[in-house]
Amino acid sequence: MINDDPGARDLVAIALRSFREAILPVVPADQRFTALMIANALGTAERELAACTGAEPALAAAVGDLLGETGDLPTLLPRLCAAIDAGRFDAPDRQSDLRAVLKDITLARLAVSNPKRLSAERREPGR
Known part of the structure; x- marks a missing residue:
């Protein structure tokens, strides 16, 4: 039903x-x-x-792609932290992908915790 x-x-x-x-x-x-x-x-x-x-499934997919795993965001984020700590993203070719995903995570968190600040950041590029 x-x-x-x-x-x-x-x-x-x-x-x-x-x-x-x-x-x-x-x-x-x-x-x-x-x-x-x-x-x-x-x-x-x-x-x-x-x-x-909205954003969480897309973030989970991005983090999962980065790690080569699947799962929900609460499961994947600790694994991402462990992978960073283990040096899996130390190579220059891996760092840009990692930075992009970390930026997306940060923007998604900011959209929840302080959307006014997020709007200000988008109006003031380069800050």
């Missing part, structure tokens, strides 16, 4: 929108910081859930 109910990402998005529109405007000044932290946490959770269905 197909589940037509909203998924986790949709539920978090609804909660965040409702919180911002209905709750945040009426929060007393002395509790505003806490309310903003809650909104920020919901926003981060929403972006993490989006990454699970």
Whole structure:
């Protein structure tokens, strides 16, 4: 049976929108910081859930290609770290591939943790 109910990402998005529109405007000044932290946490959770269905499979494929393995990102990242530590990417011809994948991982993490900074970086090339 197909589940037509909203998924986790949709539920978090609804909660965040409702919180911002209905709750945040009426929060007393002395509790505003806490309310903003809650909104920020919901926003981060929403972006993490989006990454699970968006960027994460592509990153897993890129890391897997680099390692010559398959698996999900949580499984492959520790293996990538071990391969780096073991010197598997010390050769100059391997370093550019590694740098490209590490850059993609960093950008994906930044898109979740601080998307405003990511937007600023893209507007200011060469920084």
